[in-house]
Amino acid sequence: MKRAGMSLRVCVALLLLPLMAGCQSVIEQTYEPQVAPSSTPQIVDEVQKNDPRAQMGAREHPRIVASYGGEYKDAKTERLVARIAGALTAVSENPNQSYRITILNSPAINAFALPGGYLYVTRGLLALADDASEVAAVLSHEMAHVTANHGIERQQREEAEVIASRVVSEVLSSDLAGKQALARGKLRLAAFSRNQELQADVIGVRMLGEAGYDPYAAARFLDSMAAYARFSSVDPDADQSLDFLSSHPSAPQRVDLARRHARAFGPEGVGDRGRDYYLAGIDGLLYGDSPQEGYVRGQTFLHGKLGIRFDVPTGFQIDNKAEAVLATGPGDVAIRFDGVADAQHRSLTDYIASGWVTGLQPDTIRAIDINGLEAATARASAERWDFDVTVIRIDTQIYRFLTAVPKGAASLEPTADALRASFRRMTPQEIAALKPLRIRIITAKPGDTFATLSARMQGTDRKLDLFRMINALQMTSMIQPGDKLKIISE
Numbered sequence: 001m002k003r004a005g006m007s008l009r010v011c012v013a014l015l016l017l018p019l020m021a022g023c024q025s026v027i028e029q030t031y032e033p034q035v036a037p038s039s040t041p042q043i044v045d046e047v048q049k050n051d052p053r054a055q056m057g058a059r060e061h062p063r064i065v066a067s068y069g070g071e072y073k074d075a076k077t078e079r080l081v082a083r084i085a086g087a088l089t090a091v092s093e094n095p096n097q098s099y100r101i102t103i104l105n106s107p108a109i110n111a112f113a114l115p116g117g118y119l120y121v122t123r124g125l126l127a128l129a130d131d132a133s134e135v136a137a138v139l140s141h142e143m144a145h146v147t148a149n150h151g152i153e154r155q156q157r158e159e160a161e162v163i164a165s166r167v168v169s170e171v172l173s174s175d176l177a178g179k180q181a182l183a184r185g186k187l188r189l190a191a192f193s194r195n196q197e198l199q200a201d202v203i204g205v206r207m208l209g210e211a212g213y214d215p216y217a218a219a220r221f222l223d224s225m226a227a228y229a230r231f232s233s234v235d236p237d238a239d240q241s242l243d244f245l246s247s248h249p250s251a252p253q254r255v256d257l258a259r260r261h262a263r264a265f266g267p268e269g270v271g272d273r274g275r276d277y278y279l280a281g282i283d284g285l286l287y288g289d290s291p292q293e294g295y296v297r298g299q300t301f302l303h304g305k306l307g308i309r310f311d312v313p314t315g316f317q318i319d320n321k322a323e324a325v326l327a328t329g330p331g332d333v334a335i336r337f338d339g340v341a342d343a344q345h346r347s348l349t350d351y352i353a354s355g356w357v358t359g360l361q362p363d364t365i366r367a368i369d370i371n372g373l374e375a376a377t378a379r380a381s382a383e384r385w386d387f388d389v390t391v392i393r394i395d396t397q398i399y400r401f402l403t404a405v406p407k408g409a410a411s412l413e414p415t416a417d418a419l420r421a422s423f424r425r426m427t428p429q430e431i432a433a434l435k436p437l438r439i440r441i442i443t444a445k446p447g448d449t450f451a452t453l454s455a456r457m458q459g460t461d462r463k464l465d466l467f468r469m470i471n472a473l474q475m476t477s478m479i480q481p482g483d484k485l486k487i488i489s490e
Contacts, residue, residue, distance in 0.1 A: 057114035068104035080281030091210040113142040132274025133217035144203035214271035215262035311422035348376035371424040388416035435490035
């Protein structure tokens with residue numbers, strides 16, 4: 001739903017919620033990648049044309065990029081990553097191997113490689129890393145997979161699979177069976193073996209040291225990613241399927257192994273961390289939701305490009321995914337919001353009754369007005385769930401709310417009523433004032449403390465915890481005047 005502009009295609013073969021697993025899709029979309037491989041890669045002009053391994057990577061590249069929200073385009077950040085990768089290439093196991101590095105426009109914390117030198121790192125990982133050596137640790141690990149041909153071995157064991165999860169089988173059906181849907185959050189690459197991961201760890205640490213970077217960065221960033229995983233796990237509905245630790249298990253022995261191999265280059269403190277030029281390179285980096293996917297601000301979802309907004313009731317938490325907006329609330333109440341193009345401009349009552357909702361109660365279909373917008377609503381029921389279905393037309397788009405409660409729960413009507421009443425067009429002033437969150441680099445002044453600096457954070461209720469995490473600060477850390485630190489703000 002939330003691709004840029006008004007080309008609103010809904011991939012609805014997705015989970016409404018974990019609690020509703022095992023359900024069928026609403027409708028499906030044919031996979032139409034909106035992105036293409038970069039024509040100006042930062043590391044090489046083109047991947048080796050006659051390399052069959054590169055051809056394998058090229059086949060998967062558009063799917064990977066589309067699954068992670070497209071490429072993140074920022075010349076300063078691209079130069080930063082290219083600088084780090086270039087230093088590592090010179091000391092790699094195969095200096096003749098060319099690499100094509102793509103920064104993915106995703107807040108997930110991830111990096112991975114495909115055969116033929118296709119490397120990927122998310123902007124979310126760049127936001128979490130505290131210096132250049134930590135990014136170098138991640139890239140060297142992925143380069144090691146390439147030079148050791150782990151991708152070839154992996155593909156021989158298991159093909160990469162795309163998993164489209166499902167939406168509420170008892171209520172929603174699809175007459176488009178057989179068409180494949182792309183689920184952004186569920187692209188899963190076949191896992192490397194434990195031995196392959198350990199081998200990449202060893203090669204990666206050696207590359208770090210030989211390139212002049214801090215060889216202890218690998219162990220340090222593994223700790224930071226584990227801290228991120230703990231921070232995210234506070235939200236039990238958080239989808240970490242695209243994150244590094246879901247495919248690169250962090251075990252204490254791996255951290256110990258990384259430290260042990262780092263000692264071959266000397267005690268801690270050797271090597272360059274590259275912190276100053278790294279922080280300069282990510283100053284202004286997009287953080288969290290991208291404008292193409294809209295923004296969550298507390299209990300409100302706002303999409304400036306589509307010009308719409310709505311509020312979820314108090315106590316609900318919004319999960320803004322690429323394919324839909326999901327929200328969960330007390331008492332197992334669930335909300336899904338998405339949209340679909342409607343070139344036929346059929347009546348909304350006919351649209352609800354057109355067969356995409358099973359369990360529909362036809363006598364409940366009625367046309368309504370929502371803040372001056374044409375709309376319709378109906379009820380549906382299944383074995384375990386009751387549903388309110390609301391559709392709203394704006395121009396050639398139909399926006400859809402699906403509210404689900406356990407069967408017989410009294411919360412359906414008040415929740416759906418409040419949700420409907422809050423949906424409206426944004427004013428031009430609201431659209432102009434809506435700004436994305438970004439990483440901002442600040443310099444500590446005399447008197448600054450954790451409390452004063454974290455208070456400047458935006459977009460989170462857990463300001464102090466997130467401030468500590470993105471700056472890799474421990475409970476015993478001290479802030480000194482002149483320290484450069486990251487905050488998140490508009």
